[in-house]
Amino acid sequence: MATDETDNQFATKAVHSGTKHIEGAVNTPIFQSSTYELTEERYAGWAAGAQHTLLYSRLSSVNSDAATEKICAMECAEDGLLFASGMAAISTTLLGLLSHGDHCVSAPDVYGGTYGLMTDELPRFGIEVTFADMTDPSSYEAAIQDNTKILYIETLSNPTLKVADIPAFADIASRHNLLLIIDNTFTTPWATQPIAMGCDLVIHSTTKYLGGHSDIIGGAVVGSAELIATLFPKKVHFGGCPDPHACYLLERGMRTLHARMPIHVDNSLELAKRLEQHPMISSVNHPMLEGNNQYEIAQKIMPRGTGMLAFTVDGGDDAALKFIRSLEIVFEATSLGGVESLVECPFNTSHIFVPQEVRIAAGINPGFVRMSVGIEDIEDLWNDLSQALATI
Numbered sequence: 001m002a003t004d005e006t007d008n009q010f011a012t013k014a015v016h017s018g019t020k021h022i023e024g025a026v027n028t029p030i031f032q033s034s035t036y037e038l039t040e041e042r043y044a045g046w047a048a049g050a051q052h053t054l055l056y057s058r059l060s061s062v063n064s065d066a067a068t069e070k071i072c073a074m075e076c077a078e079d080g081l082l083f084a085s086g087m088a089a090i091s092t093t094l095l096g097l098l099s100h101g102d103h104c105v106s107a108p109d110v111y112g113g114t115y116g117l118m119t120d121e122l123p124r125f126g127i128e129v130t131f132a133d134m135t136d137p138s139s140y141e142a143a144i145q146d147n148t149k150i151l152y153i154e155t156l157s158n159p160t161l162k163v164a165d166i167p168a169f170a171d172i173a174s175r176h177n178l179l180l181i182i183d184n185t186f187t188t189p190w191a192t193q194p195i196a197m198g199c200d201l202v203i204h205s206t207t208k209y210l211g212g213h214s215d216i217i218g219g220a221v222v223g224s225a226e227l228i229a230t231l232f233p234k235k236v237h238f239g240g241c242p243d244p245h246a247c248y249l250l251e252r253g254m255r256t257l258h259a260r261m262p263i264h265v266d267n268s269l270e271l272a273k274r275l276e277q278h279p280m281i282s283s284v285n286h287p288m289l290e291g292n293n294q295y296e297i298a299q300k301i302m303p304r305g306t307g308m309l310a311f312t313v314d315g316g317d318d319a320a321l322k323f324i325r326s327l328e329i330v331f332e333a334t335s336l337g338g339v340e341s342l343v344e345c346p347f348n349t350s351h352i353f354v355p356q357e358v359r360i361a362a363g364i365n366p367g368f369v370r371m372s373v374g375i376e377d378i379e380d381l382w383n384d385l386s387q388a389l390a391t392i
């Protein structure tokens with residue numbers, strides 16, 4: 001889909017926002033420096049809280065400022081922070097905003113690392129988490145307690161690609177005076193802008209689509225200036241800052257987000273439609289398929305679609321493994337959002353520690369495959385999937 005004026009000039013922001021034309025450079029130069037000269041102005045910035053003062057690269061750097069400004073422009077956020085990884089962004093946000101005795105509502109099918117943080121780490125600090133159903137906002141409301149502070153959702157769940165009805169969650173959060181935090185990694189601001197739908201903070205693993213080339217690990221949190229100012233000292237204390245070079249690569253990757261995403265989503269929907277007809281495929285998870293039970297919600301939340309795809313191969317996990325190991329173009333690897341197609345089976349990767357009965361209850365049946373559809377030629381991708389399915 002072409003970008004247009006309804007995007008709030010998304011493409012122009014992607015290309016230009018944040019870029020620092022230092023010494024007339026077209027691109028932000030890489031400032032590979034851990035520290036900066038202490039001038040009068042910087043001493044004053046330090047005294048004032050330092051969030052936007054170049055002092056020391058754990059706090060901020062020229063390259064993190066540039067990439068932060070671009071994400072904020074894309075997400076229509078007032079301010080933001082970059083981190084060394086998506087998990088650093090998530091853990092700093094939750095540990096920074098929740099204290100002993102507080103409670104958070106989330107879902108069991110959030111990203112596995114987030115689930116681990118919520119089940120293994122937060123309780124050690126006296127923070128309680130209740131898991132509800134991300135496809136049923138009323139289940140979140142039913143889980144709210146007197147000490148609840150945060151509702152935590154993901155735009156699209158991993159790996160079954162269930163869509164969160166963001167405005168319905170925002171309504172619940174605002175009626176109960178809670179913070180609504182969303183991980184928007186799977187859809188990106190090109191497809192979904194959660195702040196406009198009522199979210200307070202938006203989190204990204206920038207490792208994925210924003211970076212877009214499977215060459216960095218990074219994370220981001222964006223939202224109101226007030227909330228970001230609250231989180232800034234937490235980032236400084238926990239220390240999960242990004243390296244300037246990774247920020248540079250992130251900024252460069254984001255400049256083509258709007259050009260890459262239409263190919264990801266077109267390829268993914270086309271493969272979903274063809275796989276639906278394939279005799280070796282028992283089911284396809286893709287929210288933009290008309291037969292999907294969340295099609296209507298997906299049209300509201302992410303009408304441009306997704307580059308993610310999941311399907312179940314007949315013959316169980318052994319057949320799925322044979323299939324993915326026969327692929328010649330599509331690469332067997334975890335992660336997502338890069339220009340190349342990647343495929344994995346959740347049972348031996350992201351959900352390896354989840355008991356099989358829990359996986360099945362979540363819709364991850366034997367033979368389940370998750371694919372991050374890249375921007376290769378669609379016929380090459382289809383031929384590759386077809387020849388690999390023929391080997392089962």
Ligand SMILES: Cc1ncc(COP(=O)(O)O)c(C=O)c1O
Binds near residue numbers: 113
């Ligand atoms: C939705 C989602 N959020 C967060 C993360 C964690 O990001 P990172 O690997 O950059 O720490 C991932 C990683 O796969 C993810 O898929």
